[in-house]
Amino acid sequence: MSEVVEKKDELKTVSLEKDTWIVELPIEVCKREGFAQGTLVSLTFKNGAIQATYIRPSAETESFLDRVIEEEKEYFEEMKRRLRNKSKWF
Secondary structure, three states: OOOOOOOOOOOEEEEEEOOEEEEEOOHHHHHHHOOOOOOEEEEEEEOOEEEEEEEOOOHHHHHHHHHHHHHOHHHHHHHHHHHHHOOOOO
16 A cells, blocks of 8 residues: 655545555545535546546545544543643643
8 A cells, every 4th residue: 555645735645556546535635515524535547548437425424423422521521722832632
């Protein structure tokens, strides 16, 4: 598997296999198209063209993440507060 490369204003390659690339859609595209942040797209060279397929998070995945975020809300808020204040962890 290839290395994940992330630069501002560039696509993030998640996976590379032969003629197929899996890339993460930019946040702006997800917002504009109504996709969940982190939506992936598969780009495949086939018959002299590029075929694209969206790989959206499943309803179960989104539901699970929503539950975890809600259950751990206080923890996440504390982490955000500490990062904003750049305070020590202990």
